[in-house]
Amino acid sequence: xxxxxxxxxxxxxxxxxxxxxxxxxxxxxxxxxxxxxxxxxxxxxxxxxxxxxxxxxxxxxxxxxxxxxxxxxxxxxxxxxxxxxxxxxxxxxxxxxxxxxxxxxxxxxxxxxxxxxxxxxxxxxxxxxxxxxxxxxxxxxxxxxxxxxxxxxxxxxxxxxxxxxxxxxxxxxxxxxxxxxxxxxxxxxxxxxxxxxxxxxxxxxxxxxxxxxxxxxxxxxxxxxxxxxxxxxx
Amino acid sequence: xxxxxxxxxxxxxxxxxxxxxxxxxxxxxxxxxxxxxxxxxxxxxxxxxxxxxxxxxxxxxxxxxxxxxxxxxxxxxxxxxxxxxxxxxxxxxxxxxxxxxx
Numbered sequence: 409x410x411x412x413x414x415x416x417x418x419x420x421x422x423x424x425x426x427x428x429x430x431x432x433x434x435x436x437x438x439x440x441x442x443x444x445x446x447x448x449x450x451x452x453x454x455x456x457x458x459x460x461x462x463x464x465x466x467x468x469x470x471x472x473x474x475x476x477x478x479x480x481x482x483x484x485x486x487x488x489x490x491x492x493x494x495x496x497x498x499x500x501x502x503x504x505x506x507x508x509x510x511x512x513x514x515x516x517x518x519x520x521x522x523x524x525x526x527x528x529x530x531x532x533x534x535x536x537x538x539x540x541x542x543x544x545x546x547x548x549x550x551x552x553x554x555x556x557x558x559x560x561x562x563x564x565x566x567x568x569x570x571x572x573x574x575x576x577x578x579x580x581x582x583x584x585x586x587x588x589x590x591x592x593x594x595x596x597x598x599x600x601x602x603x604x605x606x607x608x609x610x611x612x613x614x615x616x617x618x619x620x621x622x623x624x625x626x627x628x629x630x631x632x633x634x635x636x637x638x639x640x641x642x
Numbered sequence: 643x644x645x646x647x648x649x650x651x652x653x654x655x656x657x658x659x660x661x662x663x664x665x666x667x668x669x670x671x672x673x674x675x676x677x678x679x680x681x682x683x684x685x686x687x688x689x690x691x692x693x694x695x696x697x698x699x700x701x702x703x704x705x706x707x708x709x710x711x712x713x714x715x716x717x718x719x720x721x722x723x724x725x726x727x728x729x730x731x732x733x734x735x736x737x738x739x740x741x742x743x744x
Contacts, residue, residue, distance in 0.1 A: 422723070429725035433732075454645050461652035471643070471651060473699075481647040488651045492658050494686050499662015501683035504671075507663050520659040526687055529680060573735030575698075576707055579691045580714025580731035586691070587718050589684045598681055599688035606689035610697045622689030629681045631674040 419543050427544050430523060431551035433577045437465055438555025440569040443562060445472050452560045459556045463518060463549075467491045470615065491616035497623065498525040505538045519545035523578070526585035594629040601625035704744035710735030 416424065438459060445455040450472065462468055467488040474487045499517075502525050506516025519541070527544040531537040569575065590596040602625030606618040613621075669675065695711040696703055714731030722730075 426724040429723075429728050433728060450643060454643065454648055457645065458643075458648045458652075462648065462655055463652075464655050467651070467655060475643045481644065481650070484643060484647055485651055485654060489654045489658065492655050494690065495655070495659045496662050496665075497679070497682045497686050499659055500666050500679045501662075503663025503666045507667060513663070517656065517659045517663065520662075522687060522690060525683055529683060529687075571736060571739060573706070573710055573732035573737075573739065576695075576710030576714065576731040576735035577728045579694045579711045580718070580727050581724060582687055583691045583711060583715045584718030584724055584727045586684050586687050587715070589680075590688070595681050595684055599685050602685040603689045603692040606693050607696065610693050611700075615693075615697075615700075618693055619686050619689040622685050623682055625685050626678065626682055629678075629685075631677045631681075 419539055423540055423543055426527070427547040430544060430581055431547040433574060433581070434465075434548050435551040435555035435558075436569055436572065436574050437578070438552040439559035439562070440555075440574075441465065441468055441472075442556040442559025443565075444469075444559075446560055446563060448472060448476050450475075455560060456556055459552055462488070463552070464488070464492055464495075464521070465552075466615075487614070490614050493616055494522075494619050495520050497620075498522070501525065502528045502537070502541060505534070505541050516541070519549075521545070521548060522582055523548065523585075526582045530585040530588060598625040598627075598629035601628055706735045706738035706743050709738055 419427075441459065442452075442455050445458070445468075446452055450458075458468055458471070462471075470491055471484045471488045474484050479487070498520055502520070503516075505528055506512045506519070524541050524545045528537040528541040531540050586599070590599055599622075602622030605624055606622040609618040609621050666679070671679075691711065695708040698704075698707065710731040710733075713734040714727045717730050718724075718727045
């Protein structure tokens with residue numbers, strides 16, 4: 409009990425509450441993925457293996473979509489990988505948070521997601537960023553596993569996530585987490601330019617590439633020689 | 643889809659996830675580089691939100707989805723907790739769809 413209280417104190421109530429809210433969304437997304445995949449004839453163990461090993465929601469939905477449309481393994485692989493190239497800039501931004509021992513590197517790498525990155529970047533203090541990265545990651549893993557099991561068991565009876573508006577929940581969480589960083593004018597300008605580029609490219613390029621092209625917006629946020637006060641300490 | 647395809651995708655995604663920290667550990671990360679990399683991730687995340695809210699399956703996602711994300715964003719801007727942001731965003735989108743607005 410004391411250890412549990414200690415852990416709660418370490419993580420903090422706000423972060424626990426945020427993680428819980430976010431995990432509910434992930435559990436429903438996991439359930440709908442598993443229901444969809446098994447309804448398409450994917451065996452339950454491959455469905456579960458995909459969720460635990462690929463561990464990237466958008467790539468998983470895209471992969472079963474491509475497979476359902478008759479795409480072969482190469483098309484599935486290409487779609488999934490292109491969608492996930494965005495993890496490269498994420499890893500560069502937060503990789504130091506888990507680059508300690510071999511097993512934290514292994515788990516931390518698997519734990520790299522849109523949301524764990526966003527939760528970590530929303531914390532200015534490096535120690536809090538680490539705690540946020542692991543806490544939201546643990547919530548995501550547990551929720552994803554539980555959701556998949558429910559989805560496999562319930563099959564087609566599962567509620568339609570679109571009817572529940574859940575496709576709006578995850579972008580809204582990420583938006584909420586990046587908003588504080590956008591108070592910085594140069595970051596805001598870079599993000600707006602990048603978003604405009606990504607939007608313009610979206611009708612023409614495969615999903616996953618436009619968000620990378622957004623990085624061109626960084627020309628407006630290239631840090632000059634001066635140090636900004638918030639990053640003075642390292 | 644076969645287990646082999648799933649494993650190949652899993653390995654591929656893992657390697658992409660691994661590439662960032664590996665590249666990072668090969669360079670001498672100055673404060674400027676650090677700032678730039680953080681901004682880069684923010685820019686990608688922001689673009690992901692915007693494109694994810696407006697595009698679905700290669701076309702316009704309809705009004706319900708961006709409306710929900712917008713409501714969530716406005717509440718977050720007013721410093722509402724994530725829980726409120728999630729519920730409001732999902733409820734907005736769900737209710738608009740219930741009302742027949744795609």
